[in-house]
Amino acid sequence: MIKTNYVSDTARNMKPSGIRKFFDLASGVEGVVSLGVGEPDFVTPWRYREAAINSLEEGYTSYTANAGLIQLREEIASYMSRRFHVNYAPDKQIIVTVGASQAIDIALRAILNPGEEVIVVEPCFVSYAPLVVMAGGKAVSVGTTKESDFKLLPQQLEAAVTPNTKAIMICSPNNPTGSQLSKDDLEALAKIAIKHDLVVLSDEIYAELVYDDDYTSFASIEGMIDRTILISGFSKGFAMTGWRLGFVCANEEISAAMLKIHQYAIMCAPTAAQHAALEALRYGFDYVEDMRRSYLHRRNYLVESFNEIGLTCHKPGGAFYAFPSIESTGMTSEEFAERLLLEEKVAVVPGDVFGLGGEGHIRCSYATSMDQLREAVTRIERFIKKTT
Incomplete structure (x- = not known):
């Protein structure tokens, strides 16, 4: 036996x-x-679906580049610049992924050495801490409360940092609370990230679904673009959950590391879904x-x-x-x-x-x-x- x-x-x-x-x-x-x-x-929307159907009828059924269609990455770069005021090189700093979840996975695997800590701001989506563990890291939970509208306070972040802290993971607007961090909130947290040389994984998948205030991307805060891994995608704001298409933006060094993992684990995101996403960014707002x-x-x-x-x-x-x-x-x-x-x-x-x-x-x-x-x-x- x-x-x-x-x-x-x-x-x-x-x-x-x-x-x-x-x-x-x-x-x-x-x-x-x-x-x-x-x-x-x-x-x-039908327009996105039709673009995918047309791509199939025209024979676009092979792999794309590992990082995704260059036309889509260029459109993502344009979108991030005009919408969120952050600039990324489409050929070196953007990877199209199988949903935002895969983007988080390869980001954590690209930056973590065994045992390094990631501060996970909770309540949060249920996959964050398990993905840290699967990447060999240690998830350190920091809880927010209704008294602060479920926003992470700077003193909470400062207290959670140890010599072994590598990164902090934040989602704004947040799942499950809907809480949104303002520019002032982000600037206060950014000072601590810079002070302790932390990477910030910023899950911005809900960025198109904000209601009362302007949205600020963590990467747009002064001093943060090179230390922020920005994660987003098409599932929520563009109603494309089943298409499984996301993207991740980061500095060249981190992007190159993520791409290697992406190459071996996935190869590339689905081709037809990429054509649908291209249509969404061009004509879907x-x-x-x-x-x-x-x-x-x-x-x-x-x-x-x-x-x-x-x-x-x-x-x-x-x-x-x-x-x-x-x-x-x-x-x-x-x-x-x-x-x-x-x-x-x-x-x-x-x-x-x-x-x-x-x-x-x-x-x-x-x-x-x-x-x-x-x-x-x-x-x-x-x-x-x-x-x-």
Whole structure:
């Protein structure tokens, strides 16, 4: 009998995604109103889809350059310059990836030596800390709170830095809280990053979905472009989740290291998806604005409704998530989410799965129709009244 342990300790000790657990629970319940899915409810605009179809009909079915179509990288460079005021060389500093998730993966693997620390600002998307561990690093969690609108405070960052800290990972606008860091916030954090010679991984996938203030890219802050790895993509703002297309921008040294990993692990991003993304960047911003305005209307309704029914909720500056507190109910996040699903057939994600600062909250996506949002609020209010 073979007794070899075939599974690595890293994989064995890794917890499954808490988000997936609740998706699986919800899939077995009929009549569910879901506020759990973190993806646009809009179909990818026809113009982008047609560009992909045309590319197939014209025979563009081979590999592209490892870093992606040069035309797409040039368009990304133009987009980053005019929209976010940061300049990257398309031939040396931009890599087209299989979603933003792969961009984060190759970025961490490119910069980390075994045991080096990455400060992970939480609550955050569930993949961040596991990706640090898979890259051989140590994830150091720093929790934010509702009192600061879930923004990382400079003193928190300063206190978390050790001689072994290599990088900090930030997402703004944030998943799951919707919190958005202002230019002043970023400048304060940048001073600490420069002081301690830290790399910043800035996940800016929700940059097109901001509502009340202008968006500032971390890379645009003075002194930060060479030490920022900017991660973005087409899934959220362009409604292209299933296309699995992202991109990463960094200085030449880091980009060259990421490209080597990308070459061996992936080869290149899907060709047809790259043609769709090229069309999106050239002609798609009217669609983006229409979606953004729709999300803004939904955000205002959902946040106001939560506050009215007794679930305190800060107003998210971006993305498409509300993160109301359920502390007034006396339940844990997991208990609240499970009972709400079973008793009222509303699917939300418990906040504790997103790390420190998440307990006592639930993540509710408003990337769904107004009719569904109204029904969800009705059911949640009924649930609260009978349980408190």
